[in-house]
């Protein structure tokens with residue numbers, strides 16, 4: 001086996017997601033394990049960190065043993081030793097940065113959302129395709145252990161006919177006034193590319209379609225639960241994007257379901273995100289890591305929903321959680337972002353098929369856009385694939 005080097009520029013390298021997930025959980029591990037086997041070769045990632053702040057870049061370099069970093073993106077893009085460009089910088093800069101990378105002849109891999117709109121995403125992909133460049137979009141949540149277990153159950157035919165589903169997500173994000181916010185302020189400002197729909201619904205698109213199949217149409221409402229927040233510099237600002245949404249979905253299979261996403265919700269239940277699927281043969285609920293099932297045979301006969309004089313028939317003693325069985329681990333844990341790199345690198349170097357290309361990323365944006373339109377017009381919006 002020959003070891004070959006693949007130069008990868010990581011833009012926004014010191015940001016939360018690039019540093020903690022893509023480098024620490026993915027690329028640094030692949031490098032430290034001696035590279036990624038692809039066909040008869042081993043591909044060793046050579047990483048170039050790009051960002052704005054020299055000190056933070058130097059710190060990130062020191063943490064991961066990466067000696068190459070720069071604040072000069074143009075010089076990085078001009079360097080032929082780095083044929084791959086990855087973007088995990090702030091969302092509002094993405095389209096421009098990816099276009100610059102395409103102009104420089106780089107294969108592009110990007111965080112979500114891949115573009116502000118479907119139309120802009122299609123243009124971006126057309127430019128990359130015309131230049132003969134490979135492209136990929138991060139779709140990590142499908143590789144969460146809990147959701148992998150759900151996919152597995154679908155493949156086994158566990159559910160029978162799926163009749164409904166419910167995805168609930170979110171937690172309380174402090175407004176920066178009452179207590180320091182746990183998320184960067186750009187998430188709550190239109191100019192920064194913020195908003196819950198464009199931030200989270202790209203994920204829910206590939207999770208729902210990846211597990212249950214195509215979405216036919218959606219009806220959504222989006223609102224601002226916390227209208228005022230305080231940023232990292234202690235400055236108050238008006239939130240001009242949605243931070244809470246409720247969406248109804250109809251799948252092509254006929255199944256109906258809902259997504260409830262909110263940055264203004266207090267967590268009670270199994271996890272920060274839960275995805276419940278109900279079928280004629282059984283149901284399952286998955287969180288980030290765990291998954292529980294209740295088969296048709298295990299389904300309790302619930303009869304008590306009576307108030308008043310018949311209160312004796314209420315199921316006071318019923319422990320509903322205890323009626324579910326946890327699904328065992330199907331594989332050792334692997335960082336979900338690492339799956340993306342292990343698919344994208346062989347796609348770049350050997351032309352292996354890769355399902356998570358820009359067309360998938362565009363479809364992710366399509367769901368966010370459809371929900372926004374539905375909320376604005378108060379109508380159902382069609383989700384037929386775009387071309």
Ligand SMILES: NC(=O)c1ccc[n+]([C@@H]2O[C@H](COP(=O)([O-])OP(=O)(O)OC[C@H]3O[C@@H](n4cnc5c(N)ncnc54)[C@H](O)[C@@H]3O)[C@@H](O)[C@H]2O)c1
Pocket residue numbers: 012013014015016017018051052088089090091093111112113138140184199
């Ligand atoms: N796949 C996922 O689960 C996931 C999770 C979180 C974030 N993301 C995406 O990753 C991206 C970054 O999110 P984050 O949470 O890491 O944010 P962050 O604010 O921690 O990081 C953003 C990075 O962009 C850089 N940046 C900001 N403004 C810049 C400018 N004007 N010029 C150059 N660089 C600039 C920052 O220095 C920082 O390195 C976003 O697009 C977000 O949607 C994806």
